[in-house]
Amino acid sequence: MDIEASAKLELVDKFCYLGDMLSVDGDADAAVEARIRIGLNKFRQIVPLLTNKDVSLIMRGRLYSSCVRSSMLHGSETWPVRKENVVALQPAEMSMVRWICGVKNENFATASRRYTADVQNTCVVGLFMTPIGQ
Numbered sequence: 001m002d003i004e005a006s007a008k009l010e011l012v013d014k015f016c017y018l019g020d021m022l023s024v025d026g027d028a029d030a031a032v033e034a035r036i037r038i039g040l041n042k043f044r045q046i047v048p049l050l051t052n053k054d055v056s057l058i059m060r061g062r063l064y065s066s067c068v069r070s071s072m073l074h075g076s077e078t079w080p081v082r083k084e085n086v087v088a089l090q091p092a093e094m095s096m097v098r099w100i101c102g103v104k105n106e107n108f109a110t111a112s113r114r115y116t117a118d119v120q121n122t123c124v125v126g127l128f129m130t131p132i133g134q
Contacts, residue, residue, distance in 0.1 A: 032085045036072065038071050039092065040092065046063065049063060050099070051100060053102075057100075061100075064096070
């Protein structure tokens with residue numbers, strides 16, 4: 001492909017390439033934000049299955065891991081991940097895990113740190129997966 005000398009190219013700060021957000025500074029912030037949105041959209045699509053009490057918690061965990069988590073972490077092996085990126089992913093994942101396990105946000109907001117750890121251990125272990133960042 002030959003670009004003429006008179007062709008004008010637009011200079012942008014970030015752009016989408018093969019489904020991944022790339023930014024001019026080379027960090028993964030834009031990619032993490034985009035992937036969190038994609039994961040939440042995928043979660044909304046299958047939330048009736050993920051919250052169905054007739055489906056075992058292990059099966060719901062496998063479904064979450066294969067559909068939602070994989071779409072959230074797609075391409076993450078190429079990200080220059082910093083602690084801030086992991087910190088951004090963890091609350092998104094934990095809110096979905098709490099929803100799957102039936103823990104209400106009102107209960108969670110008033111809960112102690114120990115309760116938070118209990119919910120995380122029970123749900124994440126029950127869902128058969130390792131929390132992001134560990």
